[in-house]
Amino acid sequence: MMPEKRLEDLHTRQLQRYFxxxxxxxxxxxxxxxSLFEPGQDARLMFLSARVGSIEDNRLGGWYGYRxxxxxxxxxxxTAQVxxxxxxxxxxxxxYHPGTVDTELSRPFSGGMPRNxxxxxEQAAQYLLSELQKPRAENQAVFVDWRGDKVCW
Ligand SMILES: NC(=O)c1ccc[n+]([C@@H]2O[C@H](COP(=O)([O-])OP(=O)(O)OC[C@H]3O[C@@H](n4cnc5c(N)ncnc54)[C@H](OP(=O)(O)O)[C@@H]3O)[C@@H](O)[C@H]2O)c1
Known part of the structure; x- marks a missing residue:
């Protein structure tokens, strides 16, 4: 699937697949x-999101279904955190936004991006694990990137 660049590219089946x-x-x-956690158990659940999913940060548009x-x-x-x-x-x-990671998913779009x-x-996994292991005081869900910086929702 290729990300939609314009409204005419929107298709039901592609949108359904993204969702x-x-x-x-x-x-x-x-x-x-x-239901698998004990009350009082200390744990983290991390979901692989992406900065392009930030509603506030969306300046470039496009990528409708993925975003x-x-x-x-x-x-x-x-909502589930509540x-x-x-x-x-x-x-x-x-x-969690892992940054741009060299995978099948990003390769078609990251060619022009400097290698560094x-x-x-492997690097992405290390960043993810170090973020996962940080103590968290918040009572709300957080949206963070590979540097540990908050991403706006
Ligand atoms: N790469 C990036 O730059 C980047 C940036 C931001 C966010 N992310 C997010 O990070 C996550 C991983 O991305 P990636 O770059 O590693 O993508 P990827 O190379 O396309 O790998 C996707 C992985 O998800 C698995 N998968 C796909 N559909 C599945 C399903 N229905 N049930 C179970 N597993 C399924 C695939 O399994 P198979 O190998 O068995 O097909 C594959 O291991 C994604 O959520 C992506 O949106 C990636």
Whole structure:
């Protein structure tokens, strides 16, 4: 699938696929995981989002399905955190932007990007693990990037 550049590129099946992979499957994880935690258990659940899913940060437009399905993911995680806080208060939910990582997904779009701005999958995994291990005081879901900086929702 190629990201939609203009409204004429929107197609039902492509939009459904984006939402199935990026929003619905993670929502089902949220649903099934909640009952596996003990009340008081300390844990993090991190969801692979993307900066392009930020509603506030959207200046360039395009990529309708990918953007919207990641924005939906972010909303599902933020909403679920309210319920998780009540049912399993030690479990913190996070949306994570890994940066540009050299994978099948990004390769068609990252050719013009300097090599030092694209992470190998090993580097990306290290950044992700270090972010996951930081203590978190927030009672709300967070949206952070690979540097640990907050991304606006
Ligand atoms: N790469 C980037 O620069 C970048 C930037 C921002 C955010 N992200 C996010 O990071 C995540 C991983 O991206 P990636 O670059 O690693 O993508 P990728 O190279 O396309 O890999 C996607 C992975 O998801 C699996 N997958 C796809 N559909 C699935 C399904 N229905 N059920 C279970 N697994 C499924 C694939 O499994 P198979 O290998 O078995 O097909 C593959 O392992 C995505 O959520 C992406 O949006 C990536």
């Amino acid at each position: 199935a992979v990026n929003s619905i499957i993670p929502a089902l994880w949220l649903k099934h995981l909640v 919207a399905s990641k924005a939906a993911l972010n909303m599902l995680v933020k 319920e998780y806080a009540r049912r399993v208060p030690g479990v913190k939910l996070m949306c 701005r694209r992470f190998s999958t």
